[in-house]
Amino acid sequence: MRLLTNKNNVNSLKIQLAAELAGQKLEVLDITGKSGGTGYKNLAPVLEVDGSNLFMPNPAVILILQLNNKLTEKDLSSFESVLRWESTTLYPLCHSYLTSALQNKSPDASIKTQIFSALESLGPKLGQGFLSGSEPSLLDILVWSDIFPLATDKTIRKELSEKVPGVSSWFQKLEGEASFKSCASKFGQGVAAFKECAATLVPFQKAGSGGVTGSAGGAAASGKSAAKPSPAPLASQDSVESKVKENPVTADELTATKAAFKPCGGCAKNAAKKCGPVLPEAGKRNIMITSALPYVNNVPHLGNIVGCVLSADVYARFARLRGYNTLFVCGTDEYGTSTETKAVEEGLTPREICDKYNALHTQIYEWFKISFDKFGRTTTETQTKISQEIFWDLYNTGHTSEDSVEQLYCSNCDRFLADRFVEGECPLCGFEDARGDQCDACGKLINAVELKKPRCKLCSKTPSIRTSKHLFLELPKVEDKLNAWLEKSSEKWTSNARIIGRSWLKGGLQPRCITRDLKWGTPVPLQGYETKVFYVWFDAPIGYISITAEYTSEWRKWWQNRDQVEYWQFMAKDNVPFHSVVFPSTLMGTGKEWTLVNRLMSTEYLNYEDSKFSKSRGIGVFGNDAKDTGIPADVWRFYLIYSRPENQDSCFKWEDLMSKNNSELLANLGNFINRALKFTKDNFGYQVPTMDLNADDWEIVSLVNRELTHYIALLEDAREREAISAVFNISRLGNQLMQHNTPWKLVKGSAEDKARAGTVVGLSANLACLLSILIQPFMPDLSAKLQGQLGVTDPDTVNFIPEKMPILLPSGHKIGEPSPLIAEIKQDKINELKVRYAGKQSSRPSPGPTSTPTTAVKADPTLAAALEKEVTAQGNIVRDLKAAKSDKDQISAAVAKLLDLKKQLAIAQGVDPAADSKKGGKKSGNSNKQTSQNKEAS
Numbered sequence: 001m002r003l004l005t006n007k008n009n010v011n012s013l014k015i016q017l018a019a020e021l022a023g024q025k026l027e028v029l030d031i032t033g034k035s036g037g038t039g040y041k042n043l044a045p046v047l048e049v050d051g052s053n054l055f056m057p058n059p060a061v062i063l064i065l066q067l068n069n070k071l072t073e074k075d076l077s078s079f080e081s082v083l084r085w086e087s088t089t090l091y092p093l094c095h096s097y098l099t100s101a102l103q104n105k106s107p108d109a110s111i112k113t114q115i116f117s118a119l120e121s122l123g124p125k126l127g128q129g130f131l132s133g134s135e136p137s138l139l140d141i142l143v144w145s146d147i148f149p150l151a152t153d154k155t156i157r158k159e160l161s162e163k164v165p166g167v168s169s170w171f172q173k174l175e176g177e178a179s180f181k182s183c184a185s186k187f188g189q190g191v192a193a194f195k196e197c198a199a200t201l202v203p204f205q206k207a208g209s210g211g212v213t214g215s216a217g218g219a220a221a222s223g224k225s226a227a228k229p230s231p232a233p234l235a236s237q238d239s240v241e242s243k244v245k246e247n248p249v250t251a252d253e254l255t256a257t258k259a260a261f262k263p264c265g266g267c268a269k270n271a272a273k274k275c276g277p278v279l280p281e282a283g284k285r286n287i288m289i290t291s292a293l294p295y296v297n298n299v300p301h302l303g304n305i306v307g308c309v310l311s312a313d314v315y316a317r318f319a320r321l322r323g324y325n326t327l328f329v330c331g332t333d334e335y336g337t338s339t340e341t342k343a344v345e346e347g348l349t350p351r352e353i354c355d356k357y358n359a360l361h362t363q364i365y366e367w368f369k370i371s372f373d374k375f376g377r378t379t380t381e382t383q384t385k386i387s388q389e390i391f392w393d394l395y396n397t398g399h400t401s402e403d404s405v406e407q408l409y410c411s412n413c414d415r416f417l418a419d420r421f422v423e424g425e426c427p428l429c430g431f432e433d434a435r436g437d438q439c440d441a442c443g444k445l446i447n448a449v450e451l452k453k454p455r456c457k458l459c460s461k462t463p464s465i466r467t468s469k470h471l472f473l474e475l476p477k478v479e480d481k482l483n484a485w486l487e488k489s490s491e492k493w494t495s496n497a498r499i500i501g502r503s504w505l506k507g508g509l510q511p512r513c514i515t516r517d518l519k520w521g522t523p524v525p526l527q528g529y530e531t532k533v534f535y536v537w538f539d540a541p542i543g544y545i546s547i548t549a550e551y552t553s554e555w556r557k558w559w560q561n562r563d564q565v566e567y568w569q570f571m572a573k574d575n576v577p578f579h580s581v582v583f584p585s586t587l588m589g590t591g592k593e594w595t596l597v598n599r600l601m602s603t604e605y606l607n608y609e610d611s612k613f614s615k616s617r618g619i620g621v622f623g624n625d626a627k628d629t630g631i632p633a634d635v636w637r638f639y640l641i642y643s644r645p646e647n648q649d650s651c652f653k654w655e656d657l658m659s660k661n662n663s664e665l666l667a668n669l670g671n672f673i674n675r676a677l678k679f680t681k682d683n684f685g686y687q688v689p690t691m692d693l694n695a696d697d698w699e700i701v702s703l704v705n706r707e708l709t710h711y712i713a714l715l716e717d718a719r720e721r722e723a724i725s726a727v728f729n730i731s732r733l734g735n736q737l738m739q740h741n742t743p744w745k746l747v748k749g750s751a752e753d754k755a756r757a758g759t760v761v762g763l764s765a766n767l768a769c770l771l772s773i774l775i776q777p778f779m780p781d782l783s784a785k786l787q788g789q790l791g792v793t794d795p796d797t798v799n800f801i802p803e804k805m806p807i808l809l810p811s812g813h814k815i816g817e818p819s820p821l822i823a824e825i826k827q828d829k830i831n832e833l834k835v836r837y838a839g840k841q842s843s844r845p846s847p848g849p850t851s852t853p854t855t856a857v858k859a860d861p862t863l864a865a866a867l868e869k870e871v872t873a874q875g876n877i878v879r880d881l882k883a884a885k886s887d888k889d890q891i892s893a894a895v896a897k898l899l900d901l902k903k904q905l906a907i908a909q910g911v912d913p914a915a916d917s918k919k920g921g922k923k924s925g926n927s928n929k930q931t932s933q934n935k936e937a938s
Helices: 010-022 057-067 073-078 080-103 109-126 138-151 154-163 165-175 178-184 191-200 251-260 302-321 337-346 350-367 381-396 475-492 495-506 542-551 573-589 623-628 633-642 654-684 695-716 720-741 751-774 780-789 827-836 861-883 888-908 913-917 931-937
Strands: 002-005 027-030 046-049 052-054 286-291 325-332 374-377 400-410 422-425 452-456 464-473 565-572 599-603 606-608 650-652
Touching: 002 010, 010 057, 010 138, 010 178, 046 057, 052 057, 057 080, 057 138, 073 080, 080 109, 080 138, 080 191, 109 138, 109 154, 109 165, 109 654, 138 154, 138 165, 138 191, 154 165, 165 178, 251 695, 286 302, 302 325, 302 565, 302 599, 302 606, 302 623, 302 633, 302 695, 302 720, 325 350, 325 542, 337 350, 350 374, 350 623, 374 542, 381 400, 381 542, 381 573, 400 452, 464 573, 475 495, 475 573, 495 573, 495 599, 565 573, 573 599, 623 633, 633 654, 633 720, 633 780, 650 654, 654 720, 654 751, 654 827, 695 720, 695 751, 720 751, 751 780, 861 888
Parallel strands: 002 027, 286 325, 286 565, 325 374, 565 599, 606 650
Antiparallel strands: 002 046, 046 052, 400 464, 422 452
């Protein structure tokens, strides 16, 4: 076994580490500076094994470990998700950083930020000191080697320990292991030592459609099979040229590909326009989708949007494109304490608050292109009628009871305090701002009287405990039935929904109060309860039913038809208890056959930069903010789904938004589409040329079909973040097709060359059309614009997700006018947005000329004097950082802080900073004091 490598190559480090750990004898041949290198383009390292040559580092490492019984098939299966993450996220980022260091005086700091962000996900896996088990494994080899140049860099090492201390400690622990220490001694340290190898590394690795599930070998240049293991599902961006392949395309796959690749002839199964409301149909897959009803107490933030309505919309659009009979309903949750609280804060009536925020929510969701069949509200007569009907069914079947309840009463406000009118210290975790119904810190449900140091949210006085009579839902009476249903139904729920739902049943269910001493809510129709309303968590989920009833009078065909209807719910994890236990129990207790949730799809939390999104505290980016940034809605949709917290909390970061837009949307997807269409226009007179596919082309289409199969399977389970990656894998295959065949050269050659160019361009145009369909659930506007450029005059003829790729644009089809679909997001724009959306929503200046006039701000001379000193000091910091040519991220952060301080100073001086900035050179006296500081921020 021989390794051909240049000096300080991270992939060579991986292979040598594997050999060291496995006890495998390995001859290392240094080819640095030798003409011809490995003999295979300029790739290094190459592992020679029994006459075969392995270019891909991961399969080479896997082969060495397997041949020496250090890795089993079971291990590989358990490592699948981390292997996919390493090959599609970490390795490309580390390679990009080394390439940036090679090509520029200073490497791109935004890539380093992305690497740190990616490494944060390793935290939960470091409990035993290694990424898997109690000793170094395949995962440790790959990840440790990837970050070796950064982690051994004197400057970056300290930053790594600050940003991801767990990863830093893990790296240092392995650094002390004998095998790792021995291998590392043969390599240099730091980015400067390793950057030269960037040009010879395999430039990109991507997970295959099935992930890393089998044994892995590599691409055999000689055509022979490597020893025992089969090739891994990993490939390079240059795999067509270098014949480095994933699992080889089989004869059966090629046969199926060829059979499907024919003109679709308007094959869209959903082309027929429906008249009237969507209703279940016999013999069809009928899917009803709801997303958690947003409260009308505030504007939704990005975490709310991705967890509920956007996730539901992506699935609804996918289901329609598959030809499923799909109903998607949602609406604003308008009753309850939160509405009363907001009304008091804004000096409006509850009805006025509901009208105001329902309109705001509607505008935001329309801008985000959420495709509801019905977006309604819960403050309707239909809601009252159905809620009271369900209550009477529960009452008549003996599933309600009466009891006296101790409640908090505010003498100062002369009222019983509903849960959300009370705050205090959580009795379970000690969080000081827990609400009266739930603690945001630990997520536990609590009763208001259990709070320590309670305070009235309206007047901040300490309430007393009094007794009030209430109605209860007898959950223990449906517990057995609920348990049996939950056991079966939850099999296909998301993991967190299943765990949360089952955890509620572990300790046994208790009766739950369903009434409140409020005025704003659905009236309780029982004698003696005329002054009470239903508790919002009894009433709100019934809103799904009443909104459907507002949509169609035949609503029972959806809601009392469990044999024909699949019911999907989308929400964040904090809503799971009510949807998995309380709402199903309510419906079961009526004695009627209601449609119950089949797929409860809940996300974890999306955080904002280094803190949590919070509606109540105004922290984060809100729906109206997204619109005001000038960044298109589809870019927001794309990034939110790309960052969707499916299995663990994720984080919105401005730098990452820019990076993903510029790398995936612009450089990958947009670049391929624009090249394909512009080439069709410039060289074939806007017409799709004749296509005569060769063996390599059929292989590309077969690989596209693999990704298409994977895409469908993922979205069938609403694994939306993973599914969007399959879309980008297809555009990468398109880029490969163009890059390998160089049609720009072929069109200048012989008639045969020109015909070959036509095939490549025609196939590329068809791939672009397929992509226009696949991006539609995620980016509907971009899809429509692309189909316009493709000359698709009747979108219904192509808008169906096929099992295999057909000919969507036949030869002779005339395309429209190509133009760039995606704009680059500049660093300056991100810096501006970081400043604009720092702090609380209430303290931010309104952007742009559409801002509403601000009222005059009263000057505060004392505060202004203190802020002037802070501005001067921060200005000095910015100047020093620039003089020292410090890290770009560090300078940007310092400038952002300076600009924020200046705005605070302007306000303290009685100046509106937004208005003052429009005066240009005509500065007021107060503004002139800031001139020198302004220069520091420019």
